[in-house]
Amino acid sequence: MVLPDFLIKRIPKQEHIKKVRALIDDCEIHTVCESAKCPNIGECFKKKSLTFMILGNICTRHCAFCGVKKGEPLLLDQNEPKRISEATMRLGLNYVVITSVTRDDLEDGGASQFVRVITELKRINPSIKIEVLIPDFMGNEEALRNILKANPYVLNHNVETIPRLYPLMRAEANYGRSLTLLSQAKAINRQVYTKSGFMVGLGETKEEIVSLLADLRGAGCDLVTIGQYLPPSKKHPKAVRYVEPDEFSEYKRIGENLGFKRVFSGPFVRSSFNASELASN
Numbered sequence: 001m002v003l004p005d006f007l008i009k010r011i012p013k014q015e016h017i018k019k020v021r022a023l024i025d026d027c028e029i030h031t032v033c034e035s036a037k038c039p040n041i042g043e044c045f046k047k048k049s050l051t052f053m054i055l056g057n058i059c060t061r062h063c064a065f066c067g068v069k070k071g072e073p074l075l076l077d078q079n080e081p082k083r084i085s086e087a088t089m090r091l092g093l094n095y096v097v098i099t100s101v102t103r104d105d106l107e108d109g110g111a112s113q114f115v116r117v118i119t120e121l122k123r124i125n126p127s128i129k130i131e132v133l134i135p136d137f138m139g140n141e142e143a144l145r146n147i148l149k150a151n152p153y154v155l156n157h158n159v160e161t162i163p164r165l166y167p168l169m170r171a172e173a174n175y176g177r178s179l180t181l182l183s184q185a186k187a188i189n190r191q192v193y194t195k196s197g198f199m200v201g202l203g204e205t206k207e208e209i210v211s212l213l214a215d216l217r218g219a220g221c222d223l224v225t226i227g228q229y230l231p232p233s234k235k236h237p238k239a240v241r242y243v244e245p246d247e248f249s250e251y252k253r254i255g256e257n258l259g260f261k262r263v264f265s266g267p268f269v270r271s272s273f274n275a276s277e278l279a280s281n
């Protein structure tokens with residue numbers, strides 16, 4: 001399928017990317033921006049915006065759509081929180097997004113490392129806003145509770161796609177478990193915004209997308225992101241269709257009518273794209 005004009009991005013100036021890349025290397029940290037081969041990397045790095053990826057850069061799961069490395073994960077790194085805070089200070093960030101690979105090999109799925117990073121960032125800047133984009137911790141409620149006790153500003157957990165496509169796209173995940181996590185989060189700490197996100201263009205129908213939005217609202221989700229699936233490489237599944245910008249606008253309207261605080265919907269929207277904007281009142 002030929003890429004339509006609205007999915008063609010200008011190649012970003014390399015100098016911006018190089019500067020942030022140098023800092024990332026210097027601080028020995030990982031970003032999902034690079035690992036998942038995000039199409040917005042030029043724009044975000046230019047604004048010194050990025051999403052830190054903790055718990056290493058090797059995932060224990062094998063989602064078909066994802067560009068992150070899969071396999072034997074790295075040992076847990078106790079210095080990771082300090083390096084994240086150093087990078088945060090050097091980038092001058094007041095809004096930080098932290099995500100991770102999924103670590104089903106760890107008893108708490110790595111939740112305690114999220115808590116260490118949040119605590120360290122709040123130590124260096126008590127007014128910092130932190131968004132955590134977490135895996136499902138295999139439904140471990142105590143792991144979720146510990147993260148919410150650390151008071152992130154936004155608790156984000158992506159459902160990624162409609163339930164019918166889970167066996168194909170994310171077989172080790174569970175749609176019901178992800179919805180339960182989002183509703184538990186809202187029940188445990190109402191002060192924390194909950195957020196989720198999904199891709200379209202994988203073969204879902206409009207009805208299935210609207211039903212997914214309703215499920216997320218039913219789980220008390222405040223914020224949602226909707227973006228076009230773009231294969232990170234030729235080895236990944238092809239997009240079934242390219243969703244037109246008008247259709248994204250329609251989902252934005254439907255989402256707002258369903259009561260989401262903010263809906264970010266567009267071809268290049270990703271779960272932490274312009275995250276600080278999405279959470280601003």
Ligand code: SF4
Nearest residue numbers: 059061063066068102
């Ligand atoms: S769990 Fe997340 S990082 Fe791991 S393969 Fe799936 S989408 Fe990628």
